[in-house]
Amino acid sequence: MRTYWILTIVSALLLFSCEEVIELDLDNADPEIVIEGTLTDQAGPYTVKLSESVGFYDDNVFPAVSGAVVRISDDNGYANLLEEVEPGIYQTSDLQGQRGSTYRLEVEANGAFYTAVSEMPELAVPIDSISFRYEEESLFYKEGYYFRAYFTDPEGLGDYYRFTVLVNGEVYVFDFDGDLIEDDNLWLADDKYTDGNSQDYDFPHTLKPGDVVSLQLHHLNEDTFDYYRTLVDVIDGGGVAPSNPLSNFGDTALGYFGAFSVTEMERTVVPTN
Amino acid sequence: MIRCCRVIPKILLIALCICLSASAFGQGKFTIKGTVSDAGTGETLIGATVYIQELSNGATTNVYGFYSLTVPSGDYMLTFSYVGYESQSTKVTLDQARTIDIELVPESTELQEVVVSADPEDENVRSTQMSVNKLDMREVEAIPVVFGEKDIIKTIQLLPGIKGDEGGGGFFVRGGSADQNLILLDEAPVYNASHLLGFFSVFNSDAIKDLTIYKGHIPAEYGGRASSVLDIKMKEGNTKKFAAQGGIGLISSRATVEAPIVKDKGSFVLSGRRTYVDLFLGLSNNKDLNSSTLYFYDLNAKANYRLGDKDRVFVSGYFGRDNFGFADVFGFDWGNATGTVRWNHLFNDRLFLNTTAVFSDYNYDVNIYGDEDDSENNGFKVTSAIRDWSIKEDFEYYINPQNTLRFGLSVIRHNFVPGEIIPVDGSYINEQKLQRKYAWETAAYISEDIEFSPKLNLNAGLRYSWFAQVGPGEVFTYDEDGDIIDTQDYKSGEIVKAYGGLEPRLGLTYVMNDESSVKASYGRNRQYLHLVSNSNSGTPIDLWIPSSNNVRPQIADQIALGYFRNLEDNTYEGSVEVYYKNMQNQVDYRTGAELVFNENVESQLLFGKGWSYGAEFILRKNTGDLTGWVSYTYSKTERKFDGVDYGQVYPASWDRPHDLSVVGIYKLNPKWTLSASFVYYTGNAITFPVGKYQIEDEVINRYGKRNNNRLPDYNRLDLGATLKLRSTAKFESDLNFSVYNAYARKNAFIVNFRENPNDATKTEAVKVSLFSILPSVTYNFRFK
Known part of the structure; x- marks a missing residue:
């Protein structure tokens, strides 16, 4: 339904609207950590990416967060410490995602601790x-x-x-x-x-x-x-x-951890x- | 709650008895009553003044053109006046009750035999009413608007304290949200006043007689919305002879016919308007275009009939609809239907009763036709509606020129159809119906205009309202996170949750001299219905919901102070008003709220409080070759919700500090009338990104606090000119030219943030503007 609705508005407005690039005086918030982790029922390794946000008018270069401790554990007591394979990219070793299991991602970076839980559908x-x-x-x-x-x-x-x-x-x-x-x-x-x-x-x-x-x-x-x-x-x-967006890190971090x-x-x- | 409700009619009755006995017919007092109407059309005049020079006292006509004055016997000179009409005076020897019906002649037509009165038209200064604006339909006609489509909702936004957006159908009065305006068309609430996503309103100005907007000190007979009342009255129809008028515009045409049913006894009016962009689409060779529909129409009809001296009946209705569709793929239509039956009855010279029965309906349908040949057919229809039936009794008792008593009762039944999905045959979409909801809303009020002295006037009103959501239905209770903690079944008619309370309304005027006064007012308003919308400006799929076990009524308290001053023998009217408004139980939405087709839509809401304050200035010139006004508003509107930014105060998205409008209408010569309107305002509060980050190689905007930025400032000039064409005694016509956004200012409608198309390492802000310079022409004609 969303598509049709947008179509309605867009077609009505496009008849008359025009676009122009403008310079705005935007607030710049302090950088915040972005955690992007997924885990599936397919073969691993699974990746967790850590980066930082930048100002809107900065270049699209998002600093990697290196040297973090990243851990994924499941509800059977199995835990896997992820290895940083390149700056900001962390990978699991022998973890195999199972449908119906619940996973916890824990990240310790720059002196702060972040955690999120995701259950993989059965x-x-x-x-x-x-x-x-x-x-x-x-x-x-x-x-x-x-x-x-x-x-x-x-x-x-x-x-x-x-x-x-x-x-x-x-x-x-x-x-x-x-x-x-x-x-x-x-x-x-x-x-x-x-x-x-x-x-x-x-x-x-x-x-x-x-x-x-x-x-x-x-x-x-x-x-x-x-x-x-x-x-x-x-x-x-x-x-x-x-x-x-609504994240399972709450508003402590940007990004998400999802198991599917x-x-x-x-x-x-x-x-x- | 219920007990209170029973007590109220009793209080009313007692109050009534006291008033009646206090004002028992004194010796040698007589009543003059009658109706004031237009000499040419027989249309009654609302708010015309009747003034007795010898007593320095008078009355104004009510919404049916009726007045009643009870004064000691004697010889009097009565003067009847109304803005834009020649005043008329008549000598009366009052030794018995008299009925004096007066027909006033519009100023533009020159006629003799009229005594032009020097009496001040000083309603602005003298009335106890403040925070009110009226617009003359002749002004509305002259003010240039987009596509030349005369639009009262756009025009009232040029008045102080009323804000709107270029592309939106909603308006905001003194910091209240768009759903806090009660829009009445012949006393029927109009739940969605927009056509074509807000670019036009549903009110065809040809069918409108009069409009008044109350921004504060709302009279006690009105209730149900927290911020304002926009009271629109439809024309009654010519009681003298057949007349017709119409217009052909760039995007729509209009036609109105009116005639007496029986001369001077009853009349009817029928008015229609339809856009015709789609007729041109039909001419296109493109098969997608020529099978598309995009139009709206409005039909207004009204009839009235006088049954003897004491009774008059009015029947009026409105029906309008938008239709939007693409070939056999999809269709979307929405619209309002209202019906009003009114019966005026005069018990005696001084007691006037109006009984009103009202029906109002707003609904929409979305049709996805689906592909019948496809094994996976996704065809379905969604419908949603809100439907009201109500009965109202309004009494007016004219005790004496110093005292008028108004009291009444109303009962409204609300039926809500939040949404129902009906699949086409073979569709893989499941049938689903959200629970219908039902509610009763009742009120009783009493209000009195008391003149303590020629200098000190009071309007004291008290309203008691009571609202109950009733079964049948399964009712959920949610916790703070929006999760269901309780479910209960209610039988048909069983009360789910009831609310009620008093709504005092007070207005005090101290007249300093003939030219100036100060006024103060306080009012409380309760609102039991809430609009759930994805947008500030209103969309056809907006949802009205009742107050319930989860949603409490909105309450607004407002105090206002004003200084009113007329200049140069009432050629100029000026006022300054300051106000403070406190708003409880305001509604906002959770992050990622799902408002469309959600059985648990109440769980998506957040509740908090809001407040607004401001100063409003207007200087208006109502007579002469040059008329118009300058208005300026300074205001601030803030909100505080526990669920938004951890309870930090944030500006409402319709908050903007400065608003300036200048409107001028200039009668150059008998042929040409020129007009211009200019607006300047600060941009609305809005949430812009505070940074960006990357997810799946996409650059995503990062947001911080709610409404921490502003759109760029807005300004626009519109020009208009009307050329009177050659006219005869039976026919006249004119051409109306208008230029919208005359200096082609690119005002920001929205700002988008995107990747720079020429440099993928950068992001940029893009302002989207709606209408650039937009000329239009309309041909209007009138058979008289």
Whole structure:
């Protein structure tokens, strides 16, 4: 529904609006640590990335946080100390993520201690299929091939999903009338309106014959979904009262620690007549 | 609570008895009553003054044009006057009760046989009412607006203390949020006053007779919203002869017909407006465009009939809708419907009763049509609505020229349909219905205008309101984190939670001399309905919710002080007002709140308090070739919520310190009228990033405290000109030209923060502006 709503507003406004770059006198908050950790039911190693925020008008260079103590433990008493493989990038050694287990990430950096907990959902939800179709140039589509993924939601409310898409191994770059924008790779879904049903997810990527689509479906817990959902809100402009995404670090750190299951499918676009 | 509610009518009754007995017909006193109306159309005039020179005393007509004056017998010169009309005087020998109906002639048409009175039109100075603004529809017509679409909601934002945004349909009065304005159309509440996402309002100015906005000291007969009342009255229709008028504009056309049902006894008016951008879309070769819809329309209808001397009946209705859709993909429509039936009854010369029955409905539908051929059909329909039925009794008792008593009762039934999803056949979307909610809202009030002396006037009002959310339904109780801690089932009609309380309203005027006065007022307002919205400016999918076990009523207390001064024989009206308003139980939202289609929407809310203070200046010129006003407001609005920035004070997002408007209408010659309006204001408070960081190689904005920045300052000049075309006795027409944003100022509508498209190592702020210079022309005509 969100998509249609945005479409409504955008089409109404674009008729008359115009854009101009302006210089603003923005507040600069002190740097804050950003912790980005994920853990899946796929083979490791799993990575935790530590960096710092910068001022809005600074260059997009985000200092790595080195020399931190990073630990992941599960609810069976198993713990793994992560190794810093390059500045700010920490990796697990022999930890194997298990569906249904709960994981705790602990980070000790620059004299402060951060911790977050995430439970990996018990189920992995397979992608049933991927279909392609050809669309002519129109108000909604650029001419080309489009794909749709099908999956079946398990019975019971409370299933949350994220797709990631790679086209020919790369993150897709969208062409908005000449503006090439590498969009975020956050394609979210939940079962609020579709619990227990077989359903589809439409992607807006414009493809050509021969393109290879690699699709992952992440089955998330509610907290992880809320993080991604509010992250998308921030990326989309933040709304009336923008604030940082809902994180399981609370407001002690930016970023998130999420454990989720992953399924994959890869398909190549074959021309139709 | 319930006990209090029963006590109130008794108090009213006792008060009434005291007043009646105190003012029992004295020896040799008689009542003059009647109606003041327009000589050309028979339309009654609201707020016209009736003045007895010999007694230095008078009355004003009520919203039905009715007045009543009880004075000792004698010979009097009565003067009837109304702004924009020639005053009329008439000699009366009062030795018995008299009915004097007067028809006033508009100033523009030159007629003889009128005695032009030198009497001051000094309502501004003398009235006990303060913090009020009225707009003459002739002013509204002359003030230039976007696309030339005359719009009262945009025009009132040029008055002090009323703020709005360029692109939004909401407005903010003295620091109150957009849902704290009671918008009444012929006494029916209008729950969403916007068309086309707020660029236009639902009020077709051709159908409107009069509007008044109360920003403070709200009269006791009004209630239900914390900040203001915008009271809009529809035209009644020409009681003399058939008349028609209309206009053809850039984006819409209008037509109105009015005629007597029986001459001088009853009349009707029918008015319609429709935009037609979509008609042009239909001509397009593009199949997506020509199968798209994008339009809105409004229909206003009203009829009134006089049943003898003592009774008059009015029936009025409004129906309007926006329609938006793309081919067979998706459709979205929303709109209001209101209906009002009113019966004026005169018990005797001095006791006037109006009985009103009101229906109001706002609803929207979203249709995703889905693909029937697809095995995975996602088609569905979402609908949501709020529906009111109400009954109101309003008495006016004209004790004597020094005393008018008003009292009454009202009962409203609110039905809420928060949202229902109905899938199309074969859709994988599940049917889901959020629980409907029900509530009763009742009130009783009494208020009296008392003139202690010609210099000291008091308006004392007391309102008691009572509200209850009732079953059936499953009601949840949430803790501070928004988690459910209790669930309870209620049967149909069973009270879930009731609230009630007194709302005192006081206004005091001390008239220093013919030209100046000071006024003071205090008022408390309770608000039992709350608007849940993703946006400040209002959207069609906004949700009204009742006060409940989780949501307490909003309460606003306001004190105001003012100095009122008329200059040069009332050619100029000026005032300065300062106010302080305290607001309890205000509503804000949790971070990441899910407001759309959520059974637990109340769990997404945060509660806190707010306050606002300010100073408002206006200097207005109502007569002469040049009319208009200059208005300036300084104000501050802050809020404090435990759930926002750990209880730190932050500015409301509609807070802005400075607001200046200048409006001028100049009658150059009989053919040309020129107009201009200029606005300047500080940017609204807004949250800008305090830094950025990286997640999954995406640069993400980092936010700090709520509303810690401001949008850039806003300013804009609009110009207008009206050319009267050749007219005959039966027909006249004019062309109205307007230029919106005449010097093409690029005001910030929103500011986006993004990666620099030319340099991926940088981020930049981008200001998005809405309308650049925008000329338009409208052709208006009138058959008389």
